[in-house]
Amino acid sequence: MQVVVWNENRHEKTNPVVADIYPEGIHGAIANFLKEDEIEVTTATLDEAEHGLTEEVLKQTDVLVWWGHQAHDEVEDRIVERVHQRVLEGMGLVVLHSAHFSKIFKKLMGTTCDLKWREADDKERLWVVDPSHPITEGLGEYIELEKEEMYGEHFDIPAPDQLIFLSWFEGGEVFRSGATYQRGKGKIFYFRPGHETYPTYYNKEIQTVIKNGVKWVSPASTPTPTYGNVKALEQITEK
Structure with missing residues (x-):
């Protein structure tokens, strides 16, 4: 499996708190734990030529992991x-945290993808609402994060194909924090946690979810449909 982890890599350059938490960048931290599963992982960032996502790179990519925030x-x-x-052709896409507002996610969803938010060191409890789903493999009933940014409903996304996680925050809000979609031949997984000023991506349970998500969205060897005007496969004649 060929995975590319994409990140703006802007907070890490301008915010010493973020740089201290993620010295190799958020993309580097995610790539490092994905490599533990012997997955072929590379990274790409906003300021690279073509944002590191050339036609050649994307053609070879099975799964793209996307983190963005201030430079959508x-x-x-x-x-x-x-x-x-590439998503329509079958490339998997994992969308993390504030990348809900990325151009690519909004284009795939066809909505504003807007929400409520509060950066106030809220405790978050991510409840598993679909324990049968492969993305939840290896987890208990919930994941608890002592400090995270709050995202609250209403989250302006289409009804998910599958709702995997529902978050509760100590301020009382709830949020659909794990949702899957299919667009064309491609599968999409949105996963909420991961504000840049918290060490969320070092949490082993969060890492498990992202690893499972990458595997789940990876392309399957299924036939590519033919569209447009076609000839009949069989000629039916009356006897």
Whole structure:
């Protein structure tokens, strides 16, 4: 499996708190734990040529993991179109935390993907609401994070194909924190935790979810459908 972890890599350059938590960048931290499963992992960032997502790179990518926050508008539309096409062709996409507002996720969802938020060191409890789903393998009934940014409903996304996690925050809010979709031949997993000023991506249970998510969205060897005007497979004649 070929995985690319994409990140803006802006907070790490401008915020010493983030740089201290993630000295190799958020993308580096995620790539490091994915490599533990002997997955072929590379990284790409916003300021690289073509944001590191050239046609050649994407053609070889089975799963793209996306983290973004403050520079969504700087992602070129032509690159978004390129990623969108690859998802329709079967490339898996894992969308993390504030990448709910990325151009690619909003394009795939067809909605604003807006929500409520509060950065106030809230305790978060992520409840597993679909324990039969492969993404929850190896987990208990919930994951508890002592400090995270609050995201609250209403989350303006289409009804998920499958709702995997529902978060509760100590301020009283709830949030659909793990949701899956299919677009074309591609599978998408949105997973909420991961604010840049918290060491969330070092949490072993969070790592388990992302590892499981990468495996779940990975492409299957299924036939590619034919569209458009076609000839009949059989000629039916009356006797």
